[in-house]
Amino acid sequence: MGYKVVVAGATGNVGREMLNILAEREFPVDEIAALASRRSLGTEVSFGDRTLKTQDLDTFDFTGWDMALFAIGSDATKKYAPIAAKAGCVVIDNSSLYRYDPDVPLIVPEVNADAIMGYSKKNIIANPNCSTAQLVVALKPLHDRAGIKRVVVSTYQSVSGAGKEGMDELWNQTKAVYNPTDDVPPKKFTKQIAFNVIPHIDVFLDDGSTKEEWKMVAETKKILDPSIKLTATCVRVPVFVGHGEAVNIETEEFLDEHEARDILRESPGIMVVDKREDGGYVTPVECAGDFATFISRIRQDSTIDNGLSFWCVSDNLRKGAALNAVQIAETLGNRALKKG
DSSP states (O other): OOEEEEEETTTSHHHHHHHHHHHHTTOOEEEEEEEEOGGGTTOEEEETTEEEEOEETTTOOOTTOOEEEEOSHHHHHHHHHHHHHHTTOEEEEOSSTTTTOTTSOBOOHHHHGGGGGGGGGTTEEEOOOHHHHHHHHHHHHHHHHHOEEEEEEEEEEOGGGGHHHHHHHHHHHHHHHTOTTOOOOOSSSSSOOTTOOBSOOSOBOTTSOBHHHHHHHHHHHHHTOTTOEEEEEEEEOSOSSOEEEEEEEEESSOOOHHHHHHHHHTSTTEEEOOOSSTTOSOOHHHHTTOSSEEEEEEEEOTTSTTEEEEEEEEOTTIIIIIHHHHHHHHHHIIIIIOOO
16 A cells, blocks of 8 residues: 655656656655646646646645645745645645744754654654755764764755756856847846856845855754754856755864765765766766765865865755655655555
8 A cells, every 4th residue: 555645846847856756766656646836737747657737736635645745935835735734644845934943854864864753743844955955964974973063065056956947047048158149137046147156045144144055054953963063155056957065074083084985985875986086076967867965075174183075966856855855755654654
């Protein structure tokens, strides 16, 4: 006996990827519903070998459904998540709405799967920000071994993190650079993204950081350890899919780079590709479409006693969003609902 699963926001980048991954990982589905807003009603989406027609999110009855994967943004989630949860359907939410709610677990299964049982307070589980998800997967085994005190991370985030509009803007601006008659001014981003990098993701806060940077701090503390100090600089780059992160950590105990490499190789969800030669590392283009979080460039930081640096890349539509949501669904099924 399998699960009755809803995917809300099924026509967007993340919603489509959720359907793909549910099929790829052979999630035990008895029945599946693809939901969308009325303007997308009837749009066809793929689920493995099947084609699904989207149903109206506004009128859908969640009664009798086991779990709903939401990829519809915070405003719509605020309206529909409580309706689904009240009907007995566990919501796995990809928006930022519930991430900082103390009664809602924020889950990366490789890191804090035990916290998932807290779902019963509100029947809602939160999925972290894409840049946080891959980071904590990399930090967790190193923290368990040596105790991470401080993290400095600079992100190189792809335009798909801003949705289809972000991808379209990069594509259209890139073409326009080679065609002087075209003019594609920035709309989704604050400045030209083609052949440029923008050190600004989400809104600015009073302390000069951006909301994206604040999210990485708050979510790492909630998922991994509230005592970890983290500072982030989040940058949008002209890449379609795949976030890169340059990470520097300071640990309580000394951790040799060779031991760190071995620890990471043995850790769930991680693939180490770290050869000190041309091309001996992974880039966003290579990680697109893959489940793993890739770690390269592992090396000692000689400027402090207990420091390490490394490079981390992952497909932000997968581990950063859809894959993590499906992994949460798998964990929820195995630990709590126990069907399938």
